[in-house]
Amino acid sequence: MPPRKKTVTKTAKKAAVKSTSSRATAKKKAKAKAKKTPKQKKRRGILITFEGSEGSGKTTQISRISTLFENAGLDVVCTREPGGTDVGEEIRHLLKHASPNTKITPEAELLLFAASRAQLVREVIAPALDKGKIILCDRFLDSTTVYQGVGRQISAEPVHIINAFAVGNIMPDITIVLDIPAQTGFARIKHRTTDLPDRMEGETIDFYHKVREGYLLLAKALPERFIVVDGKRSRKWIEDKLWNELRERIG
Ligand SMILES: Nc1ncnc2c1ncn2[C@@H]1O[C@H](COP(=O)(O)OP(=O)(O)OP(=O)(O)O)[C@@H](O)[C@H]1O
Ligand SMILES: [Mg+2]
Numbered sequence: 001m002p003p004r005k006k007t008v009t010k011t012a013k014k015a016a017v018k019s020t021s022s023r024a025t026a027k028k029k030a031k032a033k034a035k036k037t038p039k040q041k042k043r044r045g046i047l048i049t050f051e052g053s054e055g056s057g058k059t060t061q062i063s064r065i066s067t068l069f070e071n072a073g074l075d076v077v078c079t080r081e082p083g084g085t086d087v088g089e090e091i092r093h094l095l096k097h098a099s100p101n102t103k104i105t106p107e108a109e110l111l112l113f114a115a116s117r118a119q120l121v122r123e124v125i126a127p128a129l130d131k132g133k134i135i136l137c138d139r140f141l142d143s144t145t146v147y148q149g150v151g152r153q154i155s156a157e158p159v160h161i162i163n164a165f166a167v168g169n170i171m172p173d174i175t176i177v178l179d180i181p182a183q184t185g186f187a188r189i190k191h192r193t194t195d196l197p198d199r200m201e202g203e204t205i206d207f208y209h210k211v212r213e214g215y216l217l218l219a220k221a222l223p224e225r226f227i228v229v230d231g232k233r234s235r236k237w238i239e240d241k242l243w244n245e246l247r248e249r250i251g
Helices: 002-040 058-069 086-097 106-130 142-151 156-169 182-189 207-220 236-249
Strands: 046-051 076-080 134-138 174-179 226-231
Touching: 002 236, 046 142, 058 076, 058 134, 058 236, 076 106, 086 106, 086 174, 106 134, 106 142, 106 156, 142 156, 142 207, 174 207, 174 236, 182 207, 182 226, 207 226, 226 236
Parallel strands: 046 134, 046 174, 076 134, 174 226
Antiparallel strands: none
């Protein structure tokens, strides 16, 4: 029995040495990988989306914030939804200015917004993120959650699935909600001159109350992504507030 024991001990020792040495090699490899990763990984940009109902000041603030980023020496891409690509702009025109007789169903509307988004993500947003740029996007997937989900009352599940399919692995890093009462927004944009009626602007005040509530609920559920700002304040006050918040979050 003793020799057998010896053999076992020897074998066990050998195995232990082997496993220690292979563990040591694995450790070395992991260490080398960890060291290499930050250098090899491309700097990812930042996707900041702007949300809020009509006339809340999204376009105004995107223009101001993009200037601030540019002055800080950063590369900024401004884009919008629906739109931002040739295909997306065609979809935008269809969605915003379809004649009242066209009667786009809520389901078709949801898919058209998603199609525009899918194109924008792959043609503009993902490549810009890979280049480390800051992207300021006028509306994104939360608009669909709120307008088609809460406003048009399509159930949450298809909205979520279609949104997820459209964006793939691209989610906003930060989402800004400019919060204003629907009436204030409408008062701001009623002087807009356009030869075409805008479908969304033709909605009832009740629809926009739901939209506002929908945004606030989303922001409450995801405070780490959302920044809600009082859109009734002056343009400059909002700009300063946003810039401070963004600098705090981006560093
Ligand atoms: N804080 C503000 N106070 C008063 N007026 C504002 C403020 N911000 C923007 N405006 C004005 O309100 C109007 C609507 O602003 P803006 O176009 O930026 O809103 P929006 O959210 O982009 O609207 P939409 O959803 O229709 O594109 C513009 O005439 C703009 O100059
Ligand atoms: Mg706008």
